[in-house]
Amino acid sequence: MILRYSRIPFYLLMTIAVAGIVVPELYAAQKNPLLQRLQQKMSDPDLRRQAMFAGEERALICGYCHGNDGNSLKPEVPNLAGQNTDYLLEQVGRFARGERKDYVMNSLAGKFTADDQINLAIYYAAQKVKPGEYDYAKAVLGKPIYLQQCQACHGKLGLGNRGYARLAGQKPNYIKLTLERFRDNASGKAGDKKRHSAVMEPIVGNLTDQDILALAAYLASL
Ligand code: HEC
Ligand code: HEC
Incomplete structure (x- = not known):
């Protein structure tokens, strides 16, 4: 019989997820140097302010689809405003590595340095969702x-x-x-x-x- 994930009781899935078996990437995050650098910038007011400015500048090119303040201008494009920093960083990384596929996003994400990615995440996370x-x-x-x-x-x-x-x-x-x-x-x-x-x-x-x-x-x- 083929194992159907949908038959696995929900509480079991939750337990596994909480134990960090299903989402090891989130737990491995503590050792991820990009996330460590992001935390460093977030916890120092000066570094954070610099990151916001640098991120806003980089975000100019993103505004055409995601809106300058991260409130998307198109129905099929996600809002980035108010999105969580670590999630943003992780997804940009996935586009850059080609693990998540979207023609425009793959080519844009591949061009950013690690600091660009971190600054963009800090900038968008600080915007308000309309x-x-x-x-x-x-x-x-x-x-x-x-x-x-x-x-x-x-x-x-x-x-x-x-x-x-x-x-x-x-x-x-x-x-x-x-x-x-x-x-x-x-x-x-x-x-x-x-x-x-x-x-x-x-x-x-x-x-x-x-x-x-x-x-x-x-x-x-x-
Ligand atoms: C066990 C934890 C867990 C539960 C429960 C869960 N999610 Fe998720 N969800 C995730 C993770 C992890 C991701 C990131 C997936 C990825 O890496 O692409 C995600 C991503 C998403 C996304 C994509 C977000 C984006 O901005 O692209 C949507 C939409 C979503 N979940 C909706 C739901 C809905 C609706 C439910 C309930 C029916 C749900 N999730 C239940 C863990 C969960
Ligand atoms: C031509 C339109 C376009 C431009 C320009 C664009 N994006 Fe996107 N972006 C998209 C689309 C469409 C998706 C959703 C892809 C999918 O999952 O189907 C997306 C998804 C994302 C996501 C994932 C959000 C989530 O909720 O999972 C991030 C992060 C992101 N873009 C960041 C950026 C950044 C940063 C820039 C500028 C450097 C940018 N995008 C420029 C169209 C665009």
């Missing part, structure tokens, strides 16, 4: 699913935490696209394989199209 539009009726349906299946890692208010993505206020179309992508990978369907996550795939494996729309609306409402 409320966007969402479907209220769908958001009401999404709340219980979120609280039951997602808050353990992404937080009660969707703010995530360091290496865990903030989802609050994220563009609903981007959330939908991303969850569908993870679900298609999980179901063995010929997904586009642009992004792979051993943690997220089993979790979204059982979501219906309606659940995904409801979650996307709820997250946009936070």
Whole structure:
């Protein structure tokens, strides 16, 4: 019999995740020199201010899609405003290494130095997310699913935490696209394989199209 991740009880997944077996990268993070350098800049007010200025300058080229203040101008492009520093750094690194695939992002990320990546993460994390539009009726349906299946890692208010993505206020179309992508990978369907996550795939494996729309609306409402 083929082992279906979706049949693994949810509490078991949680225990494994908390034990750091499913998300070893987050625990290995403590030894990651980039994250150490980021922490150093975050904890020194002068270094942090310099990083903000340098990041803002580098972000000029990103503004066309992500907005100058990290509030995205396009439905399929994620907001970066208010996103968590470690998560931003990790994702830029994945684009740079080609582990996460997007034509523009792969070529841009590959050109940045380690300091550029850190400064961009510090700049965007400090920006405020502007409320966007969402479907209220769908958001009401999404709340219980979120609280039951997602808050353990992404937080009660969707703010995530360091290496865990903030989802609050994220563009609903981007959330939908991303969850569908993870679900298609999980179901063995010929997904586009642009992004792979051993943690997220089993979790979204059982979501219906309606659940995904409801979650996307709820997250946009936070
Ligand atoms: C031409 C449009 C475009 C430009 C310019 C662009 N991006 Fe992106 N970016 C995208 C798209 C589209 C995605 C989502 C890719 C996907 O997963 O489908 C993305 C994703 C990201 C993510 C991942 C966010 C998340 O929530 O996982 C980060 C971080 C990011 N971009 C940073 C940057 C930075 C920094 C720059 C400037 C150096 C930049 N981007 C320029 C289109 C763009
Ligand atoms: C066990 C912890 C865990 C749980 C529970 C969890 N997630 Fe995640 N989530 C992650 C991790 C880790 C990532 C980063 C994946 C990657 O590296 O690409 C992530 C990424 C995401 C992303 C992409 C964020 C972005 O900006 O691109 C979305 C959307 C998301 N999760 C939604 C959800 C939803 C909705 C649920 C509940 C149905 C959920 N997650 C439950 C750990 C979790």
